[in-house]
Amino acid sequence: MxxxxxxxxxxxxxxxxxxxxxxxxxxxxxxCNAVFIIGQRVQRVNRPTGLDESNLMLVTxxxxxxxxxxxxxxxDKLDSLQQADLAALRNMPDVASVVPINSLPLLNSxxxxxxxxxxxxxxxxGNARTTYYFGDEHMLKTLGVKLxxxxxxxxxxxxxxxxxxxxxxxxxxxxxxxxxxxxxxGAVGKVxxxxxxxxxxxxIGVVQRLQVPGTGSWTNGFVxxxxxxxxxxxxxxxxxxxxxxxxxxxxVMKAVTPVLYGVNPMRVLDDDSVKSFADIRAEAxxxxxxxAVLMGVVCLILIGVTAAGIVGLTSFWVGQxxxxxxxxxxxxxxxxxxxxxxxxxxxxxxxxxxxIGVLLAIGLNLWLMHHYEMDRLPVLYxxxxxxxxxxxxxxxxxAPARRASNVPPVxxxxxx
Amino acid sequence: MFGYYxxxxxxxxxxxxxxxTLMVLAxxxxxGACITTLTVLRLLSGDPLPGRSAQxxxxxxxxxxxxxxxxxxxxxxxxxxxVDANNLFEAHRAPRQALVALGSAxxxxxxxxxxxxFGDAVMATAEFLPMVGAPFRYGSAWSxxxxxxxxxxxxxxxxxxxxxxxxxxxxxxxxxxxxxDFRVVGVLGHFSPQPRFYxxxxxxxxxDGDGVFLPxxxxxATEMAPTNISCWAAGDIEHLETAPCMWLGLWVELPDxxxxxxxxxxxxxxxxxQVAQGRFHRTDTALPDLMQWLRNEQVVPxxxxxxxxxxxGFLLICVTNTIGLLLAKCLRxxxxxxxxxxxxxxxxxxxxxxxxxxxxxxxxGGLLGLVFAxxxxxxIRHQPAEYASLARLDLSMFAFTFVVALASALVAxxxxxxxxxxxxxxxxxxxx
Numbered sequence: 007m008x009x010x011x012x013x014x015x016x017x018x019x020x021x022x023x024x025x026x027x028x029x030x031x032x033x034x035x036x037x038c039n040a041v042f043i044i045g046q047r048v049q050r051v052n053r054p055t056g057l058d059e060s061n062l063m064l065v066t067x068x069x070x071x072x073x074x075x076x077x078x079x080x081x082d083k084l085d086s087l088q089q090a091d092l093a094a095l096r097n098m099p100d101v102a103s104v105v106p107i108n109s110l111p112l113l114n115s116x117x118x119x120x121x122x123x124x125x126x127x128x129x130x131x132g133n134a135r136t137t138y139y140f141g142d143e144h145m146l147k148t149l150g151v152k153l154x155x156x157x158x159x160x161x162x163x164x165x166x167x168x169x170x171x172x173x174x175x176x177x178x179x180x181x182x183x184x185x186x187x188x189x190x191x192g193a194v195g196k197v198x199x200x201x202x203x204x205x206x207x208x209x210i211g212v213v214q215r216l217q218v219p220g221t222g223s224w225t226n227g228f229v230x231x232x233x234x235x236x237x238x239x240x241x242x243x244x245x246x247x248x249x250x251x252x253x254x255x256x257x258v259m260k261a262v263t264p265v266l267y268g269v270n271p272m273r274v275l276d277d278d279s280v281k282s283f284a285d286i287r288a289e290a291x292x293x294x295x296x297x298a299v300l301m302g303v304v305c306l307i308l309i310g311v312t313a314a315g316i317v318g319l320t321s322f323w324v325g326q327x328x329x330x331x332x333x334x335x336x337x338x339x340x341x342x343x344x345x346x347x348x349x350x351x352x353x354x355x356x357x358x359x360x361x362i363g364v365l366l367a368i369g370l371n372l373w374l375m376h377h378y379e380m381d382r383l384p385v386l387y388x389x390x391x392x393x394x395x396x397x398x399x400x401x402x403x404x405a406p407a408r409r410a411s412n413v414p415p416v417x418x419x420x421x422x
Numbered sequence: 423m424f425g426y427y428x429x430x431x432x433x434x435x436x437x438x439x440x441x442x443t444l445m446v447l448a449x450x451x452x453x454g455a456c457i458t459t460l461t462v463l464r465l466l467s468g469d470p471l472p473g474r475s476a477q478x479x480x481x482x483x484x485x486x487x488x489x490x491x492x493x494x495x496x497x498x499x500x501x502x503x504x505v506d507a508n509n510l511f512e513a514h515r516a517p518r519q520a521l522v523a524l525g526s527a528x529x530x531x532x533x534x535x536x537x538x539x540f541g542d543a544v545m546a547t548a549e550f551l552p553m554v555g556a557p558f559r560y561g562s563a564w565s566x567x568x569x570x571x572x573x574x575x576x577x578x579x580x581x582x583x584x585x586x587x588x589x590x591x592x593x594x595x596x597x598x599x600x601x602x603d604f605r606v607v608g609v610l611g612h613f614s615p616q617p618r619f620y621x622x623x624x625x626x627x628x629x630d631g632d633g634v635f636l637p638x639x640x641x642x643a644t645e646m647a648p649t650n651i652s653c654w655a656a657g658d659i660e661h662l663e664t665a666p667c668m669w670l671g672l673w674v675e676l677p678d679x680x681x682x683x684x685x686x687x688x689x690x691x692x693x694x695x696q697v698a699q700g701r702f703h704r705t706d707t708a709l710p711d712l713m714q715w716l717r718n719e720q721v722v723p724x725x726x727x728x729x730x731x732x733x734x735g736f737l738l739i740c741v742t743n744t745i746g747l748l749l750a751k752c753l754r755x756x757x758x759x760x761x762x763x764x765x766x767x768x769x770x771x772x773x774x775x776x777x778x779x780x781x782x783x784x785x786x787g788g789l790l791g792l793v794f795a796x797x798x799x800x801x802i803r804h805q806p807a808e809y810a811s812l813a814r815l816d817l818s819m820f821a822f823t824f825v826v827a828l829a830s831a832l833v834a835x836x837x838x839x840x841x842x843x844x845x846x847x848x849x850x851x852x853x854x
Contacts, residue, residue: 308739
């Protein structure tokens with residue numbers, strides 16, 4: 007089949023051709039970028055935190071009328087309040103283990119600093135940024151993080167200090183990512199200096215993976231860099247991560263508030279205070295999931311609208327060329343030739359649309375990169391997008407083209 | 423004549439129901455998506471204090487050290503240190519001015535069984551509430567003397583008054599905040615500027631108003647800590663009044679351009695003086711008004727703007743689609759047009775007829791789009807976002823929906839109507 011008569015025919019329908027091509031181009035540009043955004047969000051949401059997330063929950067509470075931490079002896083008073091809470095929580099029948107902790111991955115409340123190989127390197131000159139998790143000897147077990155080298159904390163390692171007191175611990179555990187950055191030849195037993203201090207901190211263990219609490223783009227440079235310190239922080243508030251026995255999460259979540267009020271009623275414990283890790287995850291990624299769903303729905307509707315547009319215009323053309331089709335059939339064209347004619351015609355228009363669409367998609371991507379936090383659109387997405395619109399065009403044109411191929415040759419003999 | 427066009431259009435649309443439904447549906451989806459995202463965008467980028475925002479300015483300076491300074495790129499800091507805030511405040515170069523910082527209060531109910539709970543607290547100076555036009559139900563704001571004396575007085579929000587005192591006039595009674603008694607001097611009526619312009623760099627830009635408003639010095643004396651502290655050097659954040667930390671905002675009321683220019687001169691002079699004294703190393707200042715400050719802080723989330731952009735792209739495709747379908751429809755009726763032209767209809771009449779048809783599609787699309795927009799906003803209200811409950815279609819957006827719908831449909835109808843009216847009658851008649 008030669009393209010010449012087809013192009014000549016399309017010249018008669020310039021407006022229609024331009025409209026379909028334009029629609030396909032716009033659809034390709036928007037859908038390509040939208041799918042790319044969806045992909046990025048999904049990737050972000052699916053990255054594992056390093057925790058064993060099931061049966062894990064967090065309690066955040068504040069004492070009322072507790073010492074401020076400024077007076078001598080305040081820290082010990084605060085510590086005894088915390089110890090009382092811990093004892094009560096560990097006594098609960100469905101609780102497997104509990105750790106007092108300053109934050110959890112995805113909680114968006116973090117304490118960050120830097121780790122350096124030399125003492126006295128200031129904040130900005132550190133060798134790696136890191137987040138800090140402070141907890142006692144139950145930390146690894148409660149969080150479910152995997153120790154890959156060295157040892158875990160023991161009760162003898164654990165110190166306690168005021169929330170605002172400066173001071174670096176003699177030992178710490180780091181994540182594999184941070185260990186590789188600082189000591190590619192193995193980190194256990196090596197010495198680092200935290201936050202520009204002159205006090206050495208010896209790495210006693212390495213955990214496989216643990217994400218930072220922040221989920222904003224500002225953490226992109228150090229998402230997997232965490233330092234675990236064997237320190238119970240004492241302040242007028244506290245957080246407890248609780249690992250429940252399998253399947254007992256809901257029961258513990260219900261029971262924990264009365265237990266803590268039983269220990270000491272002078273505290274703030276509201277609806278937001280008790281959260282399962284699933285809640286924390288959902289909250290952290292709510293915007294990402296919402297955006298992905300919205301983009302997905304819009305893409306589907308867009309594709310539907312474009313397909314409907316192609317069906318509509320092609321049907322009209324088939325109706326308009328009823329007679330010509332009859333003439334071609336009478337002159338010996340087979341049904342399949344008519345079918346192919348409309349299919350090729352659509353391929354041609356969709357191809358033009360796709361070429362414009364690729365340019366638009368790249369332009370849109372560049373614009374988005376300039377105005378928003380966005381990466382470069384991978385070529386694979388563009389190729390997949392082009393293939394998708396061509397298939398979409400073929401699928402949409404099939405029904406009208408079939409109808410055209412069923413036009414009987416006798417139509418040629420009738421005056422319309 | 424118009425009635426006749428309506429009748430013709432109605433018949434023509436009825437003749438090809440599938441195509442008509444498709445056009446209306448596509449247009450409605452595009453319009454629904456646009457109105458939903460625009461409503462959210464308008465909500466997020468709205469004026470928190472209509473009528474007052476143009477007179478409120480936010481002075482900014484930069485106490486950072488010299489290193490890291492890039493001329494033309496480094497921006498003045500978001501907040502002020504205690505020292506700078508007080509120096510600027512004490513100079514009294516504006517008719518009204520107020521220092522403000524956000525904090526959090528543990529509120530203890532008086533009844534024995536009540537559990538303590540958290541409330542957002544605003545630490546401010548006396549003129550803050552009158553300056554932003556907060557309405558009082560009972561009592562009034564505290565005085566400048568209360569500020570200097572560090573008086574333990576408080577203004578509470580209506581919802582807190584409801585919760586603590588059952589909505590009664592609570593002026594003169596006490597509220598226990600962070601373990602200290604504060605005497606209520608005023609109860610606000612509904613006061614909830616959106617976005618909460620005085621609290622935007624801490625991620626709580628929208629949503630319910632603040633519970634308690636109390637004098638800055640008294641709040642600090644009871645160790646209420648500001649929510650947003652940023653320090654450029656190691657310092658003791660227990661003693662924020664001397665630490666190299668920024669945590670205060672200063673709002674000044676400047677009634678006209680001359681006052682703004684005066685204040686800008688004063689601010690520049692202040693910074694030069696500080697540089698001369700060796701306290702400052704950077705001379706950049708800024709004095710944005712309220713709306714400019716919101717734009718600088720990019721208070722509208724990127725996702726909301728991206729969604730609105732997506733919705734407009736979507737509408738563009740829907741309009742293209744409608745053009746195509748209308749074109750197909752009207753070209754199919756070439757013969758009918760030929761007959762009408764032969765019987766004396768002018769080109770203008772044919773053009774008008776097809777535009778009326780497009781307008782009907784637009785109105786139907788707008789009506790259905792309104793339903794989609796309401797459904798979309800309903801969905802957003804059921805999201806747990808902080809601004810969710812505010813997402814409602816107001817009267818102007820309601821009207822705007824129809825303007826957008828009609829405009830899109832008429833734009834879509836232009837090309838088909840033009841093509842219809844240039845149809846030459848003779849060939850159409852001959853071929854039959």
